[in-house]
Amino acid sequence: MGKPFGIPVYVSWTWFIVAALITWVIGGRVQTMLPELDQTVAYAVAFVFAVLLYVSVLLHELAHSVLAKAYGLPVRRITLYLLGGVSEIEKEPPTPGKEFMIAAAGPALSLGLGGIGLAADVYLFNGGDILEVLVWQLWVANLIVGVFNLLPGLPLDGGRMLRAGVWKLTRRPVTGTVAAAWGGRVLAVLLVVSPFAMAMMSGQEVDYPGLLWPLVLASFIWMGASQSLSAARIRARIPQVNARALARRAIPVTAETPLSEALRQAAEQRAGALVVVDHEGRPLAIVNEAAVQATPEHRRPWVNVGSMAKSLEPSLVLAADLVGESLIDAMRETPAGEYLLVERGGEIYGVLATADVNRVFTGV
Numbered sequence: 345m346g347k348p349f350g351i352p353v354y355v356s357w358t359w360f361i362v363a364a365l366i367t368w369v370i371g372g373r374v375q376t377m378l379p380e381l382d383q384t385v386a387y388a389v390a391f392v393f394a395v396l397l398y399v400s401v402l403l404h405e406l407a408h409s410v411l412a413k414a415y416g417l418p419v420r421r422i423t424l425y426l427l428g429g430v431s432e433i434e435k436e437p438p439t440p441g442k443e444f445m446i447a448a449a450g451p452a453l454s455l456g457l458g459g460i461g462l463a464a465d466v467y468l469f470n471g472g473d474i475l476e477v478l479v480w481q482l483w484v485a486n487l488i489v490g491v492f493n494l495l496p497g498l499p500l501d502g503g504r505m506l507r508a509g510v511w512k513l514t515r516r517p518v519t520g521t522v523a524a525a526w527g528g529r530v531l532a533v534l535l536v537v538s539p540f541a542m543a544m545m546s547g548q549e550v551d552y553p554g555l556l557w558p559l560v561l562a563s564f565i566w567m568g569a570s571q572s573l574s575a576a577r578i579r580a581r582i583p584q585v586n587a588r589a590l591a592r593r594a595i596p597v598t599a600e601t602p603l604s605e606a607l608r609q610a611a612e613q614r615a616g617a618l619v620v621v622d623h624e625g626r627p628l629a630i631v632n633e634a635a636v637q638a639t640p641e642h643r644r645p646w647v648n649v650g651s652m653a654k655s656l657e658p659s660l661v662l663a664a665d666l667v668g669e670s671l672i673d674a675m676r677e678t679p680a681g682e683y684l685l686v687e688r689g690g691e692i693y694g695v696l697a698t699a700d701v702n703r704v705f706t707g708v
Contacts, residue, residue: 351409351419353402358426366394370481377477389474393481398424400457400486404493405429407449408501415442427564428489440511440520447504454490458483497528499568521576528569535562578705585704587666591685591694592616596625599650603639606631606649617695619684620653629653630660630682630695654680661686664693675701 345353371387378386401424408431409419420432437443461483469476494502503524511520535558543550594617597606606618618631635652654660659678664685666674675683675698685693 348406349410349413351406351413352421354421354423355398356423356425359398359424362426363391363394363398366397367391370394374477378474381474389478393478396478396482397485398429400454400482401429401489403457404450404454404489405431407453408446409433411446411449412437415446417446427561436517440508440517443511444505444508447501447508450501451490451493454486454493458487458490461486495531496524497526497531497565497569498524498572499528499565500531503528503569503572518576518580521572521579525569525572525576528565528572532562532566532569535559535565581705582672583668585668585671585701587662587664587671587685587696588693590700590704591664591696592700594619594684594692594695596621596627596692597631597649598623599628599648599653601649602645603636603647603649603652604641604644607636607644617682617697618649618653619692619695620650627656627661627684627686627692629655630684632681633697633699634681654682656684660684662696663688671701 345355347353367387367390369390370393371383371390374386374389375381375383381389402422405422405424409422412419412431412433415437417437418434420434422429422431433446437446461479465476465479465483469479493500494505496506497503498507498521506527507517507520507524509520510523511517514520536555539555539558540550593613593615595606595610595613595615596619597609599620610616610618617633618636619627620629620631621627629650631649631653639647639652657678660680660682661684662671662674664687679698681698683696683698685696687693
């Protein structure tokens with residue numbers, strides 16, 4: 345839909361479902377508030393409200409994204425969808441303070457829009473016309489969005505703020521994520537249980553049709569919190585990712601070497617990888633393990649290793665002393681099956697296979 349501040353904005357097809365639902369629900373309310381309006385006009389006003397509400401949601405997400413970019417964090421895109429919007433920030437904030445500020449920016453903007461709308465409703469638009477109805481609906485909606493997002497549980501903004509606080513106190517971002525994710529799970533349960541508790545306290549029957557929206561929100565929050573817990577478990581293993589420890593011993597072979605002979609040499613020297621070098625020993629390519637396994641054994645004497653190798657781009661050559669987040673970032677920049685590990689002097693240390701790194705996280 346455009347690239348405000350250089351950030352691509354996409355609208356999911358699910359937005360049309362919400363726009364139709366909002367138009368249907370708000371259209372009846374507009375008719376009640378302005379009975380003199382024709383039904384078609386009332387529903388047109390409701391549709392305009394649906395569009396303006398999502399403009400407000402877009403501004404909410406832009407507040408997150410623009411501040412993230414100001415902190416040097418890349419933002420892939422903003423997507424407006426069924427339950428609002430999401431900003432895809434590609435890297436975690438480096439400090440709890442920046443995490444807190446980025447998370448707080450969205451609710452702050454929504455509450456600011458709500459306050460501006462309230463002031464306009466009180467002092468400027470009090471004629472009981474279409475404009476006042478739109479302004480009233482918008483400031484109430486922004487107030488609800490702002491307050492709801494401040495609830496302390498992931499994936500809501502309040503959950504990210506809670507995460508930042510726990511991170512600051514414990515100096516462990518993973519601990520902050522776990523605490524905020526469990527906060528999200530508690531919120532999800534409360535959203536489902538509250539209507540029943542309120543019905544029991546008031547002595548009224550449960551409004552079962554009215555449970556639909558709380559159930560949708562609770563499901564969204566529960567799934568988001570669960571994903572955050574899974575991500576926290578994965579991130580806890582990142583310090584275990586060590587290029588030297590995970591490297592496979594590699595032997596150098598020339599491109600003309602038959603595959604069967606190269607594999608024989610590798611088995612003899614207990615090596616787990618093959619690096620194609622020129623006649624002066626400079627690395628040129630890495631033999632692809634998947635291609636080797638796909639080659640039938642009876643054909644291996646007739647296939648040269650050069651045909652099984654992937655040329656070494658500069659981004660596929662990594663320092664052997666990379667560990668943790670630095671190693672993951674280097675691999676993320678250029679996804680591949682194998683990487684050549686070299687010492688600081690340029691000597692070949694070994695080959696790092698992505699499959700071996702994945703096993704650290706899966707426990708296989």
